[in-house]
Amino acid sequence: xxxxxxxxxxxxxxxxxxxxxxxxxxxxxxxxxxxxxxxxxxxxxxxxxxxxxxxxxxxxxxxxxxxxxxxxxxxxxxxxxxxxxxxxxxxxxxxxxxxxxxxxxxxxxxxxxxxxxxxxxxxxxxxxxxxxxxxxxxxxxxxxxxxxxxxxxxxxxxxxxxxxxxxxxxxxxxxxxxxxxxxxxxxxxxxxxxxxxxxxxxxxxxxxxxxxxxx
Amino acid sequence: xxxxxxxxxxxxxxxxxxxxxxxxxxxxxxxxxxxxxxxxxxxxxxxxxxxxxxxxxxxxxxxxxxxxxxxxxxxxxxxxxxxxxxxxxxxxxxxxxxxxxxxxxxxxxxxxxxxxxxxxxxxxxxxxxxxxxxxxxxxxxxxxxxxxxxxxxxxxxxxxxxxxxxxxxxxxxxxxxxxxxxxxxxxxxxxxxxxxxxxxxxxxxxxxxxxxxxxxxxxxxxxxxxxxxxxxxxxxxxxxxxxxxxxxxxxxxxxxxxxxxxxxxxxxxxxxxxxxxxxxxxxxxxxxxxxxxxxxxxxxxxxxxxxxxxxxxxxxxxxxxxxxxxxxxxxxxxxxxxxxxxxxxxxxxxxxxxxxxxxxxxxxxxxxxxxxxxxxxxxxxxxxxxxxxxxxxxxxxxxxxxxxxxxxxxxxxxxxxxxxxxxxxxxxxxxxxxxxxxxxxxxxxxxxxxxxxxxxxxxxxxxxxxxxxxx
Ligand code: SF4
Numbered sequence: 001x002x003x004x005x006x007x008x009x010x011x012x013x014x015x016x017x018x019x020x021x022x023x024x025x026x027x028x029x030x031x032x033x034x035x036x037x038x039x040x041x042x043x044x045x046x047x048x049x050x051x052x053x054x055x056x057x058x059x060x061x062x063x064x065x066x067x068x069x070x071x072x073x074x075x076x077x078x079x080x081x082x083x084x085x086x087x088x089x090x091x092x093x094x095x096x097x098x099x100x101x102x103x104x105x106x107x108x109x110x111x112x113x114x115x116x117x118x119x120x121x122x123x124x125x126x127x128x129x130x131x132x133x134x135x136x137x138x139x140x141x142x143x144x145x146x147x148x149x150x151x152x153x154x155x156x157x158x159x160x161x162x163x164x165x166x167x168x169x170x171x172x173x174x175x176x177x178x179x180x181x182x183x184x185x186x187x188x189x190x191x192x193x194x195x196x197x198x199x200x201x202x203x204x205x206x207x208x209x210x211x212x213x214x215x
Numbered sequence: 216x217x218x219x220x221x222x223x224x225x226x227x228x229x230x231x232x233x234x235x236x237x238x239x240x241x242x243x244x245x246x247x248x249x250x251x252x253x254x255x256x257x258x259x260x261x262x263x264x265x266x267x268x269x270x271x272x273x274x275x276x277x278x279x280x281x282x283x284x285x286x287x288x289x290x291x292x293x294x295x296x297x298x299x300x301x302x303x304x305x306x307x308x309x310x311x312x313x314x315x316x317x318x319x320x321x322x323x324x325x326x327x328x329x330x331x332x333x334x335x336x337x338x339x340x341x342x343x344x345x346x347x348x349x350x351x352x353x354x355x356x357x358x359x360x361x362x363x364x365x366x367x368x369x370x371x372x373x374x375x376x377x378x379x380x381x382x383x384x385x386x387x388x389x390x391x392x393x394x395x396x397x398x399x400x401x402x403x404x405x406x407x408x409x410x411x412x413x414x415x416x417x418x419x420x421x422x423x424x425x426x427x428x429x430x431x432x433x434x435x436x437x438x439x440x441x442x443x444x445x446x447x448x449x450x451x452x453x454x455x456x457x458x459x460x461x462x463x464x465x466x467x468x469x470x471x472x473x474x475x476x477x478x479x480x481x482x483x484x485x486x487x488x489x490x491x492x493x494x495x496x497x498x499x500x501x502x503x504x505x506x507x508x509x510x511x512x513x514x515x516x517x518x519x520x521x522x523x524x525x526x527x528x529x530x531x532x533x534x535x536x537x538x539x540x541x542x543x544x545x546x547x548x549x550x551x552x553x554x555x556x557x558x559x560x561x562x563x564x565x566x567x568x569x570x571x572x573x574x575x576x577x578x579x580x581x582x583x584x585x586x587x588x589x590x591x592x593x594x595x596x597x598x599x600x601x602x603x604x605x606x607x608x609x610x611x612x613x614x615x616x617x618x619x620x621x622x623x624x625x626x627x628x629x630x631x632x633x634x635x636x637x638x639x640x641x642x643x644x645x646x647x648x649x650x651x652x653x654x655x656x657x658x659x660x661x662x663x664x665x666x667x668x669x670x671x672x673x674x675x676x677x678x679x680x681x682x683x684x685x686x
Contacts, residue, residue, distance in 0.1 A: 017537060018412060018512050022652040027633050031280065031297040033254035033304045051658045054297050083533075085413040088446070088512075089652060091252065091348040093364035114416060114448050115348055119364035172380065174236040185366070186263070189374045192232055192240060196268075196376055199231045199242055209469035209477045210244050210341065213271050 002124030003182030007105045008151040009078030011161075013142040014068055017083035021116065024087065024095040029054055038094050039101030043069060073147040081138055082109040086127070087116025096120045106152045108159065110135050121175045124182065128152065128169045130159065137165065154180060218487025220384045221451055222419040225359035225484070229342045231376055241379045244341040245358075246371050248275035248314070249327045250305040251633070252346030256369035257308040267312055268375040274336050275309050275316035277302050278326045279633045283596050283623035289320050298634065325599025325625040328352040328566035332436065333599055335465025339454045339481040344371055349566050349649065351442040355435035356462070357454040357484040359419075362443065382449060383493040385418035386486070389500040391425030396683035397503050398576065399434030400568060400647065400666035402426060403441040404506035406498055408516040415447030418494065421486060422452050426500030432461040433572040440567045441649050444513040453485040507553045507679055508651050508664040510541035515651070517553060519669065519681045525549035544653055545661050546641060554679050556663065559642035561586070561593035561674040562656070563620075563667050565630035568647035569598030571605050573667040578611040580671035580685055586619035587677030594621040594636070596628040620674070632657045645673040 029041045031054055040058045047069055049062040063070050069077075080099065086109040087095060096119050099107065107120070107127045120127045130138070141148050141162060150161040154176065159167045178185060189196075204211050219227070231240040253275070260266070267273065280298035290306070293299040302319065309316035317324035323334065328349050331337040337353040343360035344350060346368040353360035367377060387410075389402055407414070420442050427435065435452045442450025452458075459478055462468050469477045504518035515538075517523075523542065526549050529535040542549060547556065563569070563577050574597065586593045595615050597603035603625055606612055612622045629636040630648040632655070638644050640659025647670050648655075651662035665673065672682040 017533070020512070020650075020652045022631075022650070022655050026654060026658075027631050030251050031295070031301050031633065033258075033301055035255045035258075045654050045658065085416070085446070088412055089348065089650065091346055091350075091362035091364055093252070093255075093346075093366060111413060111416065113413070113446065115362055115364060115443075119366065122364060122366035172237055174234065174238040174378070177236070185378060186265070186370050186373045189240060189370065189376055189378060193374075195232045195240070196242070196374060200269075200375070203242070207340070207477070207480065209473045210338070211271075212469065212473070 004179045006153045010147045011079040012074040012077040013081045018085045020089035021095045025098040038098035042098040042102045079106045080104045084110040088113035091115045093119045096123045096125045134167045217491045218489040220486045220490040240376045245343040246273045247327050247345035250301045251279045252365050254304045255365050259369045265373045267372045273314045279627045281626040283628045286624040322600035326566045329598030335468035348443045351450040352440040354439040354451040361448040383418045385420045385494040386492040388424035388497045389426030391500045396686045398666040399437040401506045403438045404516045405503045407445045407513045412514045413446040415445040418447050419449035420447045433570045454481045523547050523551045557678045558645050560644045562629040562646040564596030565648035567649045568667045574606050577667040577671035578614045581618040584675045586674045589677040593674040596623045597625045599625050645670045
């Protein structure tokens with residue numbers, strides 16, 4: 001997975017709560033058997049005025065000029081700002097894949113849906129939570145419509161920006177290490193193969209019906 | 216020391232190793248797979264030269280992309296080439312890795328959360344995961360079940376474990392008795408309306424109380440299914456007589472001495488009387504009415520005799536904006552009565568409400584009646600081939616067909632419209648599924664979440680009605 005240490009960049013403000021995974025990446029794109037190709041369809045229903053289907057040339061579609069991602073000052077943004085319960089809905093990992101491929105490395109919101117939160121870390125996307133008042137302040141800072149830049153620093157767990165904005169965030173140590181080092185989680189778990197085998201043989205004694213083969 | 220909750224017991228019995236950094240390695244007993252969230256996981260596995268840790272823990276089916284007509288023709292019946300490729304990819308992966316799969320046209324195939332319990336592949340006391348958020352369904356059996364992402368699908372395939380962190384314990388007690396004609400779907404929609412779509416975030420919710428105990432296993436599955444719509448990855452119901460009766464005799468269930476041993480263990484899968492919950496919520500089940508969602512997330516719901524909220528009466532500007540945006544999308548006006556909402560399509564199906572009991576409830580309502588002329592399409596999509604066969608044996612298909620419903624082959628269908636079954640832009644649908652997000656059932660489509668009986672009555676009336684008047 002992609003390493004993440006520090007990110008400085010433009011913030012794109014998406015002033016909505018309960019942004020669901022069907023909005024982040026609509027289901028027609030989930031038919032892909034690949035991990036890539038989703039960035040162009042991030043927020044597809046909001047970003048384009050015409051309906052999108054996989055396989056079409058998205059560069060020729062009608063863009064919705066009102067949608068914040070399409071506004072010129074936010075091009076190249078690497079940080080997404082949103083309201084509470086971001087990423088609710090399905091377990092599709094295509095959601096963080098699409099966000100990352102678009103170029104966003106950090107999402108800032110007051111809260112996240114659990115599965116989205118989890119999936120983000122597996123791919124090197126940092127979903128960080130700030131308090132409701134800090135989020136309000138960030139939306140205020142972006143309210144003029146001019147692009148502002150923030151710096152997110154993972155080692156010190158801080159977000160800093162214009163007008164003296166500084167906030168700190170929590171992250172659990174395992175996830176932090178994985179992000180900082182870009183670790184392969186499966187490889188890490190397999191180092192504990194002996195513990196897994198020991199557990200399995202104990203469970204085979206205790207609950208043998210879980211290990212019977214179905215004909 | 217306080218006693219343990221059911222969730223604590225399930226967690227403790229699956230703990231392989233607690234790591235120093237607070238994360239833990241949890242053993243997974245059952246891994247269910249479907250075509251949408253698995254291809255990249257199999258690819259990752261192959262690229263890293265890894266093989267599945269324990270083949271017999273896995274069970275795969277195809278459901279999201281399959282057409283609901285002419286399934287007997289097999290994969291070739293899928294017109295959309297990208298959908299077909301995804302289904303074929305699962306077939307190939309299961310064949311080459313040696314994973315048991317119910318392929319298209321196998322009567323045992325169907326929606327992953329319907330077939331797990333149906334086969335007894337979901338048993339009390341198990342950990343069950345699947346690359347699908349509605350895996351919470353299986354918690355109805357006192358199993359620790361939740362959705363995972365594709366990276367975790369790969370992780371489970373490779374290690375039979377998950378890296379997890381213990382959730383908080385939440386108990387939602389629904390008092391009883393439930394009112395006449397009030398179903399499991401109404402209970403869970405009312406709960407979500409009360410605690411909100413993020414109310415259970417970070418928690419495993421145990422549903423308890425007379426309002427839950429009185430439900431059948433199918434009803435409990437409906438409740439646990441939508442724990443995720445309340446923000447919780449895990450929904451749970453304690454094991455009781457009904458759980459054990461349901462599991463008995465299913466293909467994957469133990470028999471003989473093993474059964475007795477298992478049964479004795481399963482009976483311990485209840486929260487201790489002195490267990491402490493981080494959050495303890497009580498919902499008065501006796502006042503719950505049949506529910507209808509009016510907005511674009513599942514907490515935007517009210518009783519069938521209620522009305523759509525009027526944004527002008529909401530003080531908080533952020534909330535007002537959210538309601539205004541939802542009403543604009545839904546094409547509804549503030550203050551409009553729920554019963555004045557006219558329907559273009561009706562969908563009875565999905566992992567929330569496509570089991571035999573759901574179909575029986577709907578059939579009871581439509582028996583001898585006709586779908587209103589103003590309704591363009593009303594369809595019933597059974598949750599599995601076996602549910603379909605059972606319904607046909609009971610003559611339910613005839614009741615639906617005579618009333619003007621379409622009787623389809625099993626799959627996810629219009630729950631998320633990845634196949635050909637979709638809403639057109641602007642169309643209102645009474646749907647027994649679980650998500651009313653914008654575009655969920657087709658671009659621009661407008662979903663109203665209801666129970667099977669309410670959907671059936673709405674199909675006949677052409678608008679929402681209180682089904683209790685019809686029973
Ligand atoms: S029926 Fe709907 S919610 Fe259930 S698994 Fe299929 S798509 Fe998901």
